[in-house]
Amino acid sequence: MDMGRESRWEKDAMTVEIIFALVTAAVLAAAVFAVVFALVLAVGLSGAAEKAVLTAGGLLAGLAGAWRLVRVLMRFDEQRRRGR
Numbered sequence: 001m002d003m004g005r006e007s008r009w010e011k012d013a014m015t016v017e018i019i020f021a022l023v024t025a026a027v028l029a030a031a032v033f034a035v036v037f038a039l040v041l042a043v044g045l046s047g048a049a050e051k052a053v054l055t056a057g058g059l060l061a062g063l064a065g066a067w068r069l070v071r072v073l074m075r076f077d078e079q080r081r082r083g084r
Contacts, residue, residue: 010080017072017073017076018073020072021068021076022069025065025066025068025069025072028068032057032060032064032065033058033060033061035057036053036057037054037057039053040053
């Protein structure tokens, strides 16, 4: 055994999982912001109300993306530790 050193396969699997986590987090964040933006257009907000809702939507989208990123990477780490 190589005493804790990761094999090339394990490094490649980690790279793929990180890319997957980043892409899905970006897609989720974009989808959340798109829903908020569509809601602003549908309701017809303008001025300060529009800015406030879009700012809140951006924050919500960022939180959703970060949540997805952490969740995917933690799940991968848990599965890796179990040996799956």
